[in-house]
Amino acid sequence: MELIVLLKAVPDLTEELEIDAAGTGLATEWLTWVASEWDEYAVEEALQLKESFGATVTCLALDTGSVDELLATCLARGADRVLKVGSFERPPDSHTAARAFAAALGGLSYDLVLTGVQAIDDVDGQVGPLLGAALDLPHVSVVTHIALATDGKSATVNQEYAGGIVGEFEVDLPAILGVQTSREVPRYAPVSRVRQLLKTAEIGHLDAPADGGSGLIVEAMEVPKADHQAEMIGGNADAIAARLVEILRERGLTSGSAR
Amino acid sequence: MSGTILVLVEHRDGVVADATFELLGRARTLASAASVEVEAVLLGSGVDDLVGQLGAADRVVLIDDPALAEFTPSGYHSALVPVVRDRAPLLVLAANTGVGMDVAAGLSMATGLALAAYAIDVTVAGGSPLVTCQLYAGKINARVRFADGRGIVTLVVGTAPAEPGNVAGSPPIERIGVAASDGRIRFRRFIRPEAGDVDITRESILVSVGRGIGERENLELVEELATVLGGVVSSSRPIADAGWLPRTRQVGKSGQRVKPRLYLALGISGAPEHLEGMRGADLIIAVNTDPRAPIYGVANYGAVADVIDVVPALTKQLRG
Numbered sequence: 395m396e397l398i399v400l401l402k403a404v405p406d407l408t409e410e411l412e413i414d415a416a417g418t419g420l421a422t423e424w425l426t427w428v429a430s431e432w433d434e435y436a437v438e439e440a441l442q443l444k445e446s447f448g449a450t451v452t453c454l455a456l457d458t459g460s461v462d463e464l465l466a467t468c469l470a471r472g473a474d475r476v477l478k479v480g481s482f483e484r485p486p487d488s489h490t491a492a493r494a495f496a497a498a499l500g501g502l503s504y505d506l507v508l509t510g511v512q513a514i515d516d517v518d519g520q521v522g523p524l525l526g527a528a529l530d531l532p533h534v535s536v537v538t539h540i541a542l543a544t545d546g547k548s549a550t551v552n553q554e555y556a557g558g559i560v561g562e563f564e565v566d567l568p569a570i571l572g573v574q575t576s577r578e579v580p581r582y583a584p585v586s587r588v589r590q591l592l593k594t595a596e597i598g599h600l601d602a603p604a605d606g607g608s609g610l611i612v613e614a615m616e617v618p619k620a621d622h623q624a625e626m627i628g629g630n631a632d633a634i635a636a637r638l639v640e641i642l643r644e645r646g647l648t649s650g651s652a653r
Numbered sequence: 654m655s656g657t658i659l660v661l662v663e664h665r666d667g668v669v670a671d672a673t674f675e676l677l678g679r680a681r682t683l684a685s686a687a688s689v690e691v692e693a694v695l696l697g698s699g700v701d702d703l704v705g706q707l708g709a710a711d712r713v714v715l716i717d718d719p720a721l722a723e724f725t726p727s728g729y730h731s732a733l734v735p736v737v738r739d740r741a742p743l744l745v746l747a748a749n750t751g752v753g754m755d756v757a758a759g760l761s762m763a764t765g766l767a768l769a770a771y772a773i774d775v776t777v778a779g780g781s782p783l784v785t786c787q788l789y790a791g792k793i794n795a796r797v798r799f800a801d802g803r804g805i806v807t808l809v810v811g812t813a814p815a816e817p818g819n820v821a822g823s824p825p826i827e828r829i830g831v832a833a834s835d836g837r838i839r840f841r842r843f844i845r846p847e848a849g850d851v852d853i854t855r856e857s858i859l860v861s862v863g864r865g866i867g868e869r870e871n872l873e874l875v876e877e878l879a880t881v882l883g884g885v886v887s888s889s890r891p892i893a894d895a896g897w898l899p900r901t902r903q904v905g906k907s908g909q910r911v912k913p914r915l916y917l918a919l920g921i922s923g924a925p926e927h928l929e930g931m932r933g934a935d936l937i938i939a940v941n942t943d944p945r946a947p948i949y950g951v952a953n954y955g956a957v958a959d960v961i962d963v964v965p966a967l968t969k970q971l972r973g
């Protein structure tokens with residue numbers, strides 16, 4: 395069984411985001427990048443399948459200039475091989491990314507491709523289903539559980555809907571799955587090990603086209619005025635609590651305290 | 654040519670989803686602005702009964718086939734691609750649900766129509782659509798157009814009212830056969846959640862916690878607050894993923910949609926998938942250390958503060 399995981403780095407949302415001078419993108423100069431949350435689940439799920447079923451895990455990232463640490467972390471966690479794909483000056487749109495992966499995957503053998511269900515930085519949809527259509531492979535998104543058939547020819551997967559309802563599907567392999575969550579919390583990769591691998595690990599490279607585009611024209615990006623509705627309450631914790639009690643009293647929402 | 658807006662109908666157990674009514678309502682407004690028709694695309698097996706719920710559409714394009722009895726990504730994809738190719742619509746509207754996410758991107762790649770995802774608004778100006786999309790978990794909005802003037806939009810659930818699109822009627826039906834069926838993904842069954850200890854959709858006070866709570870131990874503080882308020886504790890998805898609270902307490906896209914009298918959001922950033930489940934609450938109060946947290950965009954009151962300080966202070970004062 396050969397498993398491939400696609401992963402990328404995204405801006406750290408705990409830092410302030412700013413719009414670039416053109417007003418159509420993010421100012422990337424000061425950004426801190428972190429692994430996309432759902433990709434961590436995809437890697438973990440791949441490693442779980444490797445351990446329970448026996449498989450090789452290959453992690454792929456588009457080469458946007460700064461993915462070595464992301465890939466070294468995959469190796470530290472237990473991936474067998476990591477590869478950079480294409481060459482990009484900045485993170486491309488999802489359509490371009492999917493075309494690049496479609497080309498790169500042509501040179502690899504695989505049974506299952508795992509992606510994160512979505513990432514926070516795209517406007518033109520998710521790479522998983524785009525790639526599925528490009529390669530004519532079955533794709534399921536929002537996957538919360540994966541079980542491989544013993545013959546390795548199909549997988550049973552759960553897709554999650556609103557209200558916690560889950561659809562169970564049987565999928566012929568090879569297939570692409572967008573992972574929403576893994577069976578275990580993503581394992582820890584010791585920083586020292588990642589540092590060491592950054593110096594010693596072999597990161598392969600696959601050629602891929604970098605053109606295409608999404609067919610979208612971004613006219614403007616803006617930071618929505620987050621406080622456009624909320625009335626903000628200042629002061630220390632006690633002052634905030636006092637004001638909240640007032641608000642709740644006015645609305646008759648403190649009766650529970652009598653119980 | 655581009656004389657139509659296609660709306661993908663989602664349904665389960667014989668009921669059309671609210672998300673679809675939200676789309677139909679939007680489609681009606683857009684259709685008058687662009688002078689085009691609204692066509693609801695209904696896929697299923699033996700689903701003629703559902704047409705009566707789709708009165709907001711000018712026509713229902715019905716693909717009725719045993720292979721479409723339940724949603725499968727490959728089944729819907731292969732049925733929809735020829736419809737979209739043939740009709741060359743101005744817009745295809747799908748909800749940004751599991752189904753919509755599965756279908757929209759594949760449709761975009763297969764038909765060459767561009768896709769604007771995570772949309773919170775669509776308008777038509779000068780005959781061409783203008784879409785507002787949310788990025789970075791709600792921290793940035795992007796205004797986008799389609800280079801071709803036509804495209805696919807997936808709309809975040811809860812960003813338009815359902816009522817205007819929820820109209821009974823008997824729109825004309827156009828039946829279409831399935832061109833080629835794709836059986837590579839087979840539906841097996843639905844797994845329905847077991848009832849939890851409490852039903853958060855019925856509670857009038859929810860004290861909801863997110864990742865900002867930090868440690869599992871801190872849940873105790875929140876439980877105490879919920880007790881003095883006579884409410885229960887609910888959560889964002891990461892708290893349920895971590896197993897700190899049962900899945901039945903999760904609010905949002907893949908959890909419950911709640912409408913309590915009071916929703917206290919403690920250390921919850923307000924990602925679109927969370928807002929989907931709670932923006933309808935009567936009173937929303939948010940406490941978050943990040944002054945730019947998107948949760949303040951839907952809250953009535955907000956405080957930029959540490960939940961670990963505010964929660965015990967509030968509990969204490971409520972006990973008075």
Ligand SMILES: Cc1cc2nc3c(=O)[nH]c(=O)nc-3n(C[C@H](O)[C@H](O)[C@H](O)COP(=O)(O)OP(=O)(O)OC[C@H]3O[C@@H](n4cnc5c(N)ncnc54)[C@H](O)[C@@H]3O)c2cc1C
Pocket residue numbers: 511512536574862863864865866867888889890891892903904905906907908909919920921922923924925926927930940941942943946958959960961
């Ligand atoms: C298909 C799909 C379905 C999803 N369904 C759901 C769903 O049903 N429900 C859901 O909630 N999410 C859902 N998500 C996940 C969603 O995208 C977000 O990842 C999630 O809502 C974030 O949860 P959070 O706000 O608790 O965490 P974070 O986004 O990490 O936010 C934590 C917040 O806490 C604040 N904070 C940190 N420390 C403190 C402190 N000491 N005091 C006060 N504030 C503090 C931070 O400033 C931050 O704003 C879904 C995602 C996908 C892709």
Ligand SMILES: Nc1ncnc2c1ncn2[C@@H]1O[C@H](COP(=O)(O)O)[C@@H](O)[C@H]1O
Pocket residue numbers: 399400401402430432433436454455456485486488491508509510511512513514515516519520521522
């Ligand atoms: N540049 C990229 N490099 C590697 N994987 C990617 C890239 N862009 C998207 N992906 C994969 O596609 C998933 C969905 O991302 P997105 O399409 O941006 O919503 C991510 O979680 C990754 O698994």
